[in-house]
Amino acid sequence: MTTDVPTIAAAAAPEDLVRPGRVHRSLYSDPRIFALEMERIYGRAWIYVGHESQVPNPGDYVATRIGLRPLLMVRHRDGSVRVLHNQCAHRGAMVVADEQGHASEFRCCYHGWTYHTDGRLKTAPLLHGYPPGFDPADPKLAMLPVARQADYRGFVFASLAADGPGLLEFLGPMTASFDDMVDRAPDGAIEVAGGVFKHAYDGNWKLYLENLCDAAHPIFVHQSSIEAAGAQSDNVPTDGSGEIAIRQMRQNGAPYSFWESQVGIWAYPNGHSYLGDYHDDAKLVAALADPVFRDYTEALEAKRGRERARQILEVRRWNSNIYPNLSFMSQFQQLRVVHPIAPQRTVVYTYNFRLKGAPEAMFERTIAFANIVNGTGSLVLTDDLETYGRIGAGITSAGAEWLQIGRGWASDVDNGDGGRRGKNSTSEIYIRNMFDAWLGYMTDARP
Amino acid sequence: MSHAAAPDLAEAERFLQHEARLLDEARFEDWLALFTADAWYWVPSQPDQTSPRDTVSLIYDDRRLLETRVRRLRNPHLHAQQPPARASRIVANVTIDEAQAGAAVVRSKLLMVEYRRNRQRLFAGTCRHRLVRAADGLRIAWKRVDLVDCDAELEGLLLPF
Numbered sequence: 001m002t003t004d005v006p007t008i009a010a011a012a013a014p015e016d017l018v019r020p021g022r023v024h025r026s027l028y029s030d031p032r033i034f035a036l037e038m039e040r041i042y043g044r045a046w047i048y049v050g051h052e053s054q055v056p057n058p059g060d061y062v063a064t065r066i067g068l069r070p071l072l073m074v075r076h077r078d079g080s081v082r083v084l085h086n087q088c089a090h091r092g093a094m095v096v097a098d099e100q101g102h103a104s105e106f107r108c109c110y111h112g113w114t115y116h117t118d119g120r121l122k123t124a125p126l127l128h129g130y131p132p133g134f135d136p137a138d139p140k141l142a143m144l145p146v147a148r149q150a151d152y153r154g155f156v157f158a159s160l161a162a163d164g165p166g167l168l169e170f171l172g173p174m175t176a177s178f179d180d181m182v183d184r185a186p187d188g189a190i191e192v193a194g195g196v197f198k199h200a201y202d203g204n205w206k207l208y209l210e211n212l213c214d215a216a217h218p219i220f221v222h223q224s225s226i227e228a229a230g231a232q233s234d235n236v237p238t239d240g241s242g243e244i245a246i247r248q249m250r251q252n253g254a255p256y257s258f259w260e261s262q263v264g265i266w267a268y269p270n271g272h273s274y275l276g277d278y279h280d281d282a283k284l285v286a287a288l289a290d291p292v293f294r295d296y297t298e299a300l301e302a303k304r305g306r307e308r309a310r311q312i313l314e315v316r317r318w319n320s321n322i323y324p325n326l327s328f329m330s331q332f333q334q335l336r337v338v339h340p341i342a343p344q345r346t347v348v349y350t351y352n353f354r355l356k357g358a359p360e361a362m363f364e365r366t367i368a369f370a371n372i373v374n375g376t377g378s379l380v381l382t383d384d385l386e387t388y389g390r391i392g393a394g395i396t397s398a399g400a401e402w403l404q405i406g407r408g409w410a411s412d413v414d415n416g417d418g419g420r421r422g423k424n425s426t427s428e429i430y431i432r433n434m435f436d437a438w439l440g441y442m443t444d445a446r447p
Numbered sequence: 448m449s450h451a452a453a454p455d456l457a458e459a460e461r462f463l464q465h466e467a468r469l470l471d472e473a474r475f476e477d478w479l480a481l482f483t484a485d486a487w488y489w490v491p492s493q494p495d496q497t498s499p500r501d502t503v504s505l506i507y508d509d510r511r512l513l514e515t516r517v518r519r520l521r522n523p524h525l526h527a528q529q530p531p532a533r534a535s536r537i538v539a540n541v542t543i544d545e546a547q548a549g550a551a552v553v554r555s556k557l558l559m560v561e562y563r564r565n566r567q568r569l570f571a572g573t574c575r576h577r578l579v580r581a582a583d584g585l586r587i588a589w590k591r592v593d594l595v596d597c598d599a600e601l602e603g604l605l606l607p608f
Contacts, residue, residue, distance in 0.1 A: 194502045195496075196503070198598070198599065198600040199602070200600045200601060223524035225515075227522055228519035232511060236511040236514055237510045237511065238510070238512070239487070239509045241500075241509055241512065242508065242512030246512065249515070352503065364500045371503055371507055375505060375506070376604050382604070385603040386526045390526070
């Protein structure tokens with residue numbers, strides 16, 4: 001039998017692993033591929049590291065990371081946000097162990113090397129007897145800042161590469177999705193609030209974003225919750241949170257005709273994409289008749305004017321994915337960050353945002369929605385996590401060397417703005433688009 | 448009912464052990480029947496969490512969602528329970544936090560071992576039940592479970608605690 005399937009021995013060459021409409025299974029499990037991804041994707045791309053509202057005051061810090069590297073996002077005393085390697089220049093220990101906090105300086109637990117909140121070395125004991133060339137004033141003897149740092153409307157990104165496209169160029173037309181997140185706040189500002197979910201699975205990091213705009217999966221993956229919610233009596237007492245959850249589960253059961261007629265998928269350079277036009281505000285949780293939404297709309301109109309408020313609420317981008325590891329959605333102010341741990345181990349942190357100037361009841365809806373969509377014990381997410389684990393368990397089989405990502409391949413269309421879109425939301429164009437970006441990073445052999 | 452006696456320690460302990468047995472035996476509908484018609488069941492995501500409304504929760508079910516949760520546990524397409532998990536729960540250190548006419552808030556420790564597909568997980572935490580007396584026995588008006596690792600990176604939670 002002749003075949004163009006590379007053997008596993010040859011599988012580490014990235015350009016051999018991506019073909020039109022299919023990818024080789026080893027890129028979800030091969031440790032050599034994973035190591036190269038950490039170097040060429042997570043070591044170069046702009047990676048979301050946090051939101052400025054997490055560090056409102058000088059000295060505030062929050063632990064974050066890029067790939068396997070622990071970082072610290074901190075508000076320096078001059079008011080600027082700094083992203084530092086959370087590592088002591090002396091013996092390499094992680095300096096700050098708390099997930100968040102407030103400090104006037106950072107002191108390493110090992111020998112007391114102490115750093116300013118911008119990472120510069122402040123003091124260290126016994127600075128004598130070092131070999132020639134050792135200079136405590138050397139800027140490299142620091143909790144080093146990341147190579148590049150930038151933010152877009154309060155969303156802070158870092159890159160470990162000194163060279164590369166700027167953040168705005170990297171995001172391209174996806175900046176509109178961030179605008180949508182922020183503009184919905186009557187006061188024009190949002191803040192991280194309401195705790196964090198951290199869920200884990202034994203599967204590759206790429207699976208997560210590949211699932212978030214997958215309109216063809218809910219009817220199967222979520223069948224148990226769709227049917228359980230469908231059979232639920234609406235006469236049983238609820239404090240509102242169960243009602244929101246059950247409505248979302250029922251929505252997941254929309255037939256293919258819905259996904260093929262009312263929902264679209266857009267794909268942009270650098271691997272980004274969004275699912276659009278899914279929830280229209282008149283029929284989902286932010287129902288126009290809902291008194292909470294009415295109060296919120298009034299608050300938005302009061303601050304922005306009726307016409308601007310209408311424009312803001314007309315944007316109907318559902319999940320926006322920023323390659324390689326960020327996804328967010330504006331209707332319920334959710335944001336998810338995917339952290340690769342190992343080829344077959346991933347953790348995902350999910351955050352909520354409060355719309356400043358909105359009635360507090362809006363944030364309660366955000367929380368109820370987060371519980372059902374991102375909750376570790378949710379009736380929905382648990383079946384997604386099981387699916388990632390099943391892929392993890394199955395993908396080491398050599399039965400299916402090539403995995404299919406070709407759905408809708410023949411009907412991708414040019415969107416006229418540098419992007420492309422699928423014929424409808426069931427297209428896997430956004431996965432093919434991520435692998436276009438993957439291939440670009442992975443075959444770029446510059447040091 | 449307002450003149451009914453508050454459950455005492457022995458009665459509360461028997462009730463909690465009965466509840467744990469129903470769950471161990473996967474008698475989820477019988478477990479649901481222990482709750483009052485407007486009950487809630489809460490597993491916070493943060494230590495010392497004060498509200499399920501302003502902060503996310505590993506589980507926060509009002510009565511309506513709790514019914515849906517139990518119904519889903521029986522669904523043949525619940526992939527995350529193929530094969531189903533088994534669990535063994537130990538309830539201990541039971542104390543009465545507050546007693547009123549016909550009701551009490553009962554505190555206990557839970558140690559639960561969950562097994563599925565060659566993997567065993569250990570959950571530990573503090574439970575608080577508000578138990579109220581009904582005509583035919585005690586009911587759970589609310590239940591809160593504070594896991595010691597509630598803010599850890601966790602895999603999916605399927606079985607009730």
